[in-house]
Amino acid sequence: MRINLNMLWAGLLPVMFLTGCGENKEEEKKDEESVSTLGAVSAMKEMAAQAEEMQKSGPVATVDFRSLKELLPADADGLARKEASGEKNGAAGFTISTANGKYANADDSETIELSIVDGGGSAMMMGLAAWSMMEVDKETENGYEKTSKIGDNKSYEKYDNSNKEGEVDLLVNKRFVVTAKGRGISMDKIKAALEDVDLDKLAGLK
Known part of the structure; x- marks a missing residue:
């Protein structure tokens, strides 16, 4: 079966960004460049394999965003929910359902944003969760x-100590991407907010 190369490149771009994120090009060593290149090539092969598998299984209807919205917790690790929204969008034969929740303390000095996205297990997921096909491990002073x-779910996380900002992304059942972004809080609190989402129930949605 033919693979949609445009979709593969769309998924590969965030992967390439991840492999180069935070690096100074002038100081980058040749061996590091080789590792990044190999990582990108490996990701491309993985995307092609997954695209082939997705084409074999056929399209899967996305969950109604209202069902995703119901999984947004009333509070995120003690921070009250200020707003909840959801939507369903489609283009070029792909449909995505999304639910978003915003949480904060009284003076908004601590905030968390939770989102749940369903790509229906389509090739679109390669763009939404390209990091799930990579192995990334970087550390700086900040x-x-x-x-x-x-648990059993692939995750991606990053945190900036100087700004106290971070993010955790989780791929659930190879089709749902759950994201928790925090500002003014610790990574432990961001992860705790992510745990407030019923991931077992989410994995069972069809």
């Missing part, structure tokens, strides 16, 4: 960036 696992 923070870190890495891919890992939370």
